Amino acid sequence: MENQKVTAADIEAALGEVYQPTVETVKPSRSWTWTIVGVVVLLSLGAVASLCFAWHFTKKHHDEPVRQQQSTTSTGKKPDIIHQNCLNHVAVDVYHMWARKTNKVSLSVVDVSGPQKMLTQIAKSTKAAIHLHASDRLPEKSSPRWMSDVDQSFTKGGLRLEDNSILIPHDGLYFVYSQASYKLFCKSNEEDNEEESSNIHLSYNIRWSSPTSPSKTKRFLLSGVKTMCQTKVEEQMNGHTVYDSIYLGAVFQLYKGDKLSTESNHLADIVGRSSKTFFGVFEL
Known part of the structure; x- marks a missing residue:
């Protein structure tokens, strides 16, 4: 047999056929993004609803004494409410x-x-x-x-x-x-x-x-x-x-x-x- 020399290129080629890459690049899913956006929107709506309720409740109690005073002055009487x-x-x-x-x-x-x-x-x-x-x-x-x-x-x-x-x-x-x-x-x-x-x-x-x-x-x-x-x-x-x-x-x-x-x-x-x-x- 003739003497053959093994070069570095030959070793690389041999290893390349045995070891294959097992990790693939995967694109990020958009489902989590939409979930986070939905939660933020719901929290914002809840905050707006709470502010509207508080404003309505405060306005109602503020207007009641005014209505009572108007009804008293319009009739000219002062009932003991x-x-x-x-x-x-x-x-x-x-x-x-x-x-x-x-x-x-x-x-x-x-x-x-x-x-x-x-x-x-x-x-x-x-x-x-x-x-x-x-x-x-x-x-x-x-x-x-x-x-x-x-x-x-x-x-x-x-x-x-x-x-x-x-x-x-x-x-x-x-x-x-x-x-x-x-x-x-x-x-x-x-x-x-x-x-x-x-x-x-x-x-x-x-x-x-x-x-x-x-x-x-x-x-x-x-x-x-x-x-x-x-x-x-x-x-x-x-x-x-x-x-x-x-x-x-x-x-x-x-x-x-x-x-x-x-x-x-x-x-x-x-x-x-x-x-x-x-x-x-x-x-x-």
């Missing part, structure tokens, strides 16, 4: 307490056209209740004269009217409420020549007394005050009549023999109509 809303909330809250305890029907079937009507309806469905009206007769020394079993007034379950006070028949949780409506004639204080008319301060209270209490003095259970005739002198040169009311209501733990009574100043200015001035208690 806050007082009426509070009274409605008290009546609704009491109804829910009563409904949960007695498993009665929902609020949707109850006539909520007026707080007094709702309270009267609840009272008639309880075990013990009383609802009194103010009499047109001369009032007591410091309180309206109350009467029962006339018009919508009634007594039930042991609660009764005694010495112009409500007598509690047994221990329990009771809702106590009352309203006094006033009709006043405002006039300017010409003697002092003041910028403002002479204010009239009204007070209306519900007092509590108990035979087991060491003190026989009637204590304040609920109290309300209000100032009337605050308009300027030039608006009432010939005087004018104003109407307003004070409402009281809350839940108390009362005991057998307790007595509840009312007290007010300006008794001669109290309107003695059944829907205007009333006093009541019902057991929860």
Whole structure:
């Protein structure tokens, strides 16, 4: 055999036939790109929706007082909107307490056209209740004269009217409420020549007394005050009549023999109509 020399070129050629490249260049997929873009778009839409909701909610609450003020000035009257809303909330809250305890029907079937009507309806469905009206007769020394079993007034379950006070028949949780409506004639204080008319301060209270209490003095259970005739002198040169009311209501733990009574100043200015001035208690 002839001697043959193996060169570097021959080795490269031999190895090239055995080892083949196994890694290929692959183009990047576009699916992940579109996924990221979609997520960014969704987050942007969510942020925009949140901003729109917050703007709408803020605008709604900002516009409500303006609408209430416009409705008040357009009619020339100043209804006690806050007082009426509070009274409605008290009546609704009491109804829910009563409904949960007695498993009665929902609020949707109850006539909520007026707080007094709702309270009267609840009272008639309880075990013990009383609802009194103010009499047109001369009032007591410091309180309206109350009467029962006339018009919508009634007594039930042991609660009764005694010495112009409500007598509690047994221990329990009771809702106590009352309203006094006033009709006043405002006039300017010409003697002092003041910028403002002479204010009239009204007070209306519900007092509590108990035979087991060491003190026989009637204590304040609920109290309300209000100032009337605050308009300027030039608006009432010939005087004018104003109407307003004070409402009281809350839940108390009362005991057998307790007595509840009312007290007010300006008794001669109290309107003695059944829907205007009333006093009541019902057991929860």
